[in-house]
Amino acid sequence: MVLAPMAGITNIGFRRLCREQGGGMFVSEMITSRALVERVPLTFQMIRFGEGETPRSIQLYGVDPVVIGKAARMVAEEGLADHIDLNFGCPVPKVTRRGGGSALPYKRNLLRAILRAAVVNAGALPVTMKMRKGIDDDHLTYLEAGRIAAEEGVAAVALHARTARQHYGGAADWDAIRRLKEAVTEIPVLGNGDIWSADDALRMVAETGCDGVVVGRGCLGRPWLFRDLDAAFRGSPERARPALGEVGDMMLRHAELLCEVVGSERHGLADFRKHVGWYLKGFTVGAETRRALTSVVTLAEMAERLGELDREQPWPDEADGPRGKSGERDKVALPHGWLDDPDDTTVPGADAEDATSGG
Template structure:
């Protein structure tokens, strides 16, 4: 799969996830297999204003290539400045634009998955991004739309192709669905049929490598985007590598092997953050994902989430039964789930899809990117 001048193989992209896809997690996943690994989302305004925390979030490892940043914004002028800054200062090799975030604090201000409803505004943002990014490929990630009555993905895909976007990724849910229900893979097929001239990547309900193969076979998409499926399962990228090579081999780690991966993950976080206590605090949220499916006592789980040093983590992990086999029920949904009652939108947002009004500056405050 080609994205601009970059050959991406296997055709797999790590979805940017807030608080997850930092340099430590990306390194861990890259150690397992290939693909394109995207940083956490940052706001264009925070980048242009040079907020220090934002620059910490876009650090890359020496071996990371291509370096990929996901940018969020609502103002064409600010997006353009940010894209030019990334290109001129060599901050990354690839820019992905976020039009898929369903979080209320984003959509109520007209950003994320709310923005493609405003077709002219979307076009203006994409045009400025592509024009100012120079040789860097620009891609977008989006959802089907706001809800089933306000679907935007086909129009957005056509606009993206017309404006020189290098690839489009579709999370096959609406903003209202949030992370609930089932992803509509038929929508991925419809999008690919609508914009055959550019790569289309499918996202949603890819929990195993075989899910990825099935999505490609059923939809004709050019590649897949993996988000929640790799939480507590970084070896999924090894399986994806094998699957796209035609191998039937799959990883089924014992509890001892899972424990070793947990320790490696925690070590990377401590190294990246520069503090054992803060690195381990960041690691806590991953423990439940790693241990999903294994029958482990509540006291043991609690002990693993309250360690204060890597030495203590190793000690607690050594108490797990290393020979316990991979449980059949370990695969499946992890992370956020559930549907929203309604999508929070700015007043009158749905009145006119052709309106060009740019959301206010508070839709992209400097702190929202970090």
């Protein structure tokens, strides 16, 4: 069970919240390899780990084998993490238009060079990769990318069963996870996409034969999903169905952790605003109360507002389902001529790895 890296979400506070609920591997936010190598201070803040957090998992994004190699060696030699995951799944335009994320596996030889550099320089640290099916239905890359990963010594591959064009819309193609598992037998294959409940995870494993699951948007406003996953994979039918009062308690705990991470109640609570709607999805909570919870500036004020909720309101049946980003793209933003030659090993320009491109 893996918590998928999510920009602006999977910081040290959220990872701790999820770890308090259940087991698994909890990966950092996506880190730009060049920013790590250049020791950008903000990047080092993003890869902080909590006391007792193990294994410490970091996800790197990059397009240059040399830079990725330096970053992997740095992580290994300086003891920055216990595991490196490489991002080839990010679909956001500011990444794909520079040749990164889910655009990169189309350049199969460049992908191979990056994976080789990471594995060689990481030494004893395991290196994994996360990818999508491809750019769009006409440019699928996941089967070849999975085989290349196995050949280059990658420890495991995770497939988000959507194309970059799908972004976060439509339905995940779980059959693609099954096909990847059948094609790549040397290393574990993990499945990602449309796991909104523990029973979804059980169904994915049963239908695809995958070796594990990666959960992203499914735990937004639902950190107890890891408690459910623990129970489900132990064979227990027990599932968390918290009443609104317990949800409110979890919201306050999450807010406290964010404030601790940021070092400021005002800024921590500002960061928490995006989580309010996810936690309250499906519950009957008035618009005024929701607005109030997104405008508090102190934890005491938040606790007071949460105390106004109907604590006995039961878990709503419609609470599960999609949260977070959604919708498809008309097309995928790519560098000029990117699709002309899949064997081209030209490294995209340096701006593809600027300090802010890894979102």
